[in-house]
Amino acid sequence: MKDDIPIKLDPGLVTQSSFKDAFQVNPESLSLFQILGRINHERSEQFLGLTEEELANEVMNEKIDEKLRRQREQMGDGSGKSDKERFVNVFEDVNEESLANITGDDGDQELIDNDQELEQEETEESLLKKLAIEKEKLSQFHKNKGELLKLLQSSLNEASLSLDFVSLLVTSVRPNVGKTSMSSHLKQFVPLGSLNSDRIGIDESATHGKLQNVEVNQKALVSWKIDSLTRIIEMVNQKSRNLVVEAGKEKRYFQDLHKLSITKSLNYENGNEKQYEEVLFKIGEREIGIKYGYQDSGSRYRLDRGVAALEKSKGTGELAFRHHKAGTATTIMNKIMVKIFEKIDGEFAMVSESKVNNNDDDDDDEVNENMETWQKVQWEIKRARNLVFEEELFYQLIKEAKVLLPYGAKIVSNRKISIELEDQLIEIIYVTIEKDGSENVKKDEKDKNDNNNDNNNLKADYVVNFLKLMLCHYHKTNVYETNNNGVVSGNLIPLLLRPLIGKFNHEHFMKRLIRHLIDLYRQEDVGYQPKVIDDQGKVIYSVPGFVTNVVEIKIGRDETRHQDVFKKVTTPSRSIIRMQFTGNGKEAEKQEVVELVVKTSSEKSYCDCLVNLKLAGVLDVNFSDVVEIGRCLKWVTTQYF
């Protein structure tokens, strides 16, 4: 029964065997050769210089290392316990103590407990200290690790560079071997086998005392050196001369550029000088550009951005202005020209033509030979600026003319717009002028032009100036918009022609209306005689002899003042006609007034006309036809007066 059979369990079988590293071999089971090989591999040195002392030292060191490691492990265990855990332990201790107090254990026990507690506290403090030290060590370790990584990276980089170098060197002997380890960059830019090497050794012949030969050799070698030195001298001389020239050019260029940048261009405005500076910026690495366009002042013209390069001319280093119209810039100038035709005997005849030459104040300073380079450049910039302005003006005019087709505007060609208004025809032409003064205007037209009176002659110039001012205003509103809203409202149609056409239409409508009114009241059955007073208070029509039964037709203008200069012209025209009836036996106080307000149909439209007829308390009607107004007025007059 009691056959106890002891079974021994080898712990190695359970625990170690499963973790056993197949490659880890017990060092004691190795043969001598294997051990020797391993030692050789580990120590990477021969047994030759080995001494007993060294070995002893090494063993000592190893032991110390081991000790240290163990200590660290222990510390690691201590620090491995989390703070919370430790505090829980302390708490439990205290609890036990208090429990012991309550149950009334003897004092000895208490004392022992206290001692234990003290000990515990001490270890607690030391543990915390150790923890702090450990943390410091860890951060130090991370820092060092980072540095090491950096160094490794740079060494890797250098290694790959040197690998490149060596592979290139190898390609001269064995192209295919070198090619595999070469970087693709090197492969692309350097031909294979272009690097070669030779051993700089001690010349056997020289060392073996062939003195005669050596002497001859020496002389030759010295001459080599002298030769190379003279070559160097020549090269340095040449380069120095080049550099001096280059420096001179640079100096000249920058002097010009400096003058250009500090000299404020003058603009005359009501006799006051307005100063502005050129906008310079860098193009790429080596060039300096200039912005002469109007983008910064609100232009949204995108076909010519008004950018040019200020480059250094190759020969002399002078400043040169270069923009994309460089080829034509020196000879040709584009301008807007306006011609006004009036209908005389059913045919249009030109009555006014704007000047295209010397109507700008800047034309007096033509380029001449006495001018300095920077002045010439300045002049060219100015001209380019004018050019881009005219170009944009015409572009915007075409854009606007497209929407004005119902009001008589016509785009005749891509260089000509015509606008037909009642008895007038305005042509806006984009002309090209050769710089020598000849323009493509027919001579006979010019002669005819000269015969006309001065007032009409200037009218076309007025139109040009007006359009230019309106473009400036357009730019200004754009700037205002972008500054205040930060958004650019897309394809805005510029407001250039519309105020002008609107005003034309308005005036002509007024004319028709007034004439119709006069005709109306001159008819005898109405019973009133007209008297027309214009906005200056001047009587422009009256029938002499009549003092009673007179209808006073007063023309008034909407003269509200605006903060904005251009508001006056950009708000649609509005006129008020007041008709006052006097006499005809009615009591003098009862002066009924009929008001006719001539305006456009809305704030946004310019070119149509609408009449609002108002009789206080009785009528408030809108008309758009003159004849209808007449009919209504006649009825009103006979009915109420």
Add this chain to the structure above:
Amino acid sequence: MQQKCINYLKKVDANTDLLVKRFSELVELSSSTPKSGEDDDVHPQKGMNINVIATSTLALESNASNIVRLLEELLLITRSMKEQWILQRLPNSVADLEDRYKEQEIGEYEQRNEILEGMIGELMDRITKVDYMGSSA
């Protein structure tokens, strides 16, 4: 700006330093006798060896071209300094404009505005003037 100045100075310093180094090397290499103290007694003719001479002449020439390149770089530095100067002294246009109008010209500006207003109105009137009693219908 400060940083840029420092960079420029550093670059000038580095380049002049290199210039001096290259030039002293050049002078050293151009001597036809071996450097004293360096050669061992076994090979008294080492300095005059054909290979040594060949490499040293090559080194000479590369040094010379190096010197030239350094000088060119110095020129480039002056150029970029000039560029910087010209481009940076331009005013901040908006602030400039504000100052201008704030300080002195508000009154003048308004006055000008008034004149302009009158003028543009007149311009338009002149263009569009129609004689109400005129003959043509």
